[in-house]
Amino acid sequence: AKERREELINFVIDDGSGPAWEVNPGVSKKQQKRKERAEEERADGYPAAEPKAAAKAAPKAGAAKAKAKAAAKPAEEPEEVQERKEELVNYSIDDGSGPAWEVNTGVSKKLQKRKERTVEEKAAFKAAGLRPGAPQQYIPGMAPVGAGAQPGSKASQALAAAEVAAILNKKGPEVEVPAPGSTSTATVKVPEKKIGIVIGPKGSKVQMIQEKTGAKIDTTGEIFTITGPPAAVSQAEAAVLELVEKGYCAMQYEDFSENFVTVHPSCFPDLIGKQGCVIREIKDKLGVEVSIPQVPPGSAPSKKFKVGLAGSATNVEKAKGVINDIATYGHAELTHPGQVHEEMEVDPWCYKYIIGKAGSELKHIQHNWKVRVSIPREHSVCQQVLIVGEREQVDRAKTYVEKVLWNAENQSKGRDRVD
16 A cells, blocks of 8 residues: 555645636637627627528628719719720820831732842833843843844943943942953962962062052962953062962062072081071071972982072072081081081091990080081081081080090090090
């Protein structure tokens, strides 16, 4: 019994001393409040609510009252009409006073214009006394005439006058028509890779040809069109063809001269220079054109090729001297200012001591004294060992080479350095 009491400690036993319990009447609180309100109104003397039938009759009575009110207030209707008119301000009513409506013919504007043009052409043929579609005689340079109309007749003159008037109307201002035979036209096909050579830097060559000949050159595409007087056109055409074939033309120079220098292909790198610096110096300083030929594959090792020169006679001779110096000694004062060369007579059996094992000695000399050492070959113009560079460095390199050769002749081993 003691254990059971401890278990029931959390429960509360109603001994009747607390508030009374609420009784559930089976009605919601909202309905209960409505009933209470009705009882209070009945107690105050208000009539009870009518049944549903009476409630349905009430709307009818309200409608009658609304009709009576509407009849009693006729002055409010104009305001509504006015409001409606204000709402319809953006609309326009066609009262027949405006222009007539366009009628859809079922034909597009393009087709309509074509029909009108056909009608105009038929009217022009009819006015000229010709039949549309009939075969007509045509003479180049003259207006077409009918089969029955002779050149110079009224019909042909009328048709020609009509065509001229139409052309003038289309073009607008009057066009000056040159006299027959005063102008000529020629076309020259220029390969794509030669277009830049013919046009020149910023169009300088084409502009020069136009200024000296008086002809006009159209450079659109690969077909160049030349127009102007016949003599000017022929001169300009010859100049353009010369530029295409040779890369230069005689018209560029006052005292024009052409010449060449025979050079072995092994000298071409020295003539061109690093990134074309040497050949560019010759062209810019002397104002001549220098053309290096292409070496065909399989050519003989000892064969020489012609390096072309073109320009004024005096500068062409100077350019020949420059090219000969470069081919012989590897430098020229015009292209390599401040450089000198020294020639050393060395027996061929001593070349290996200057070159060294795998070229080590030659690389040491060139790198240490910033000079170029050339060992002669069969096709070389100069058959002696050349040392090219600045004067002081050339002298020191020459002293070192002489020491190497003395050691080789005296069977000295190793490499001695000379300060």
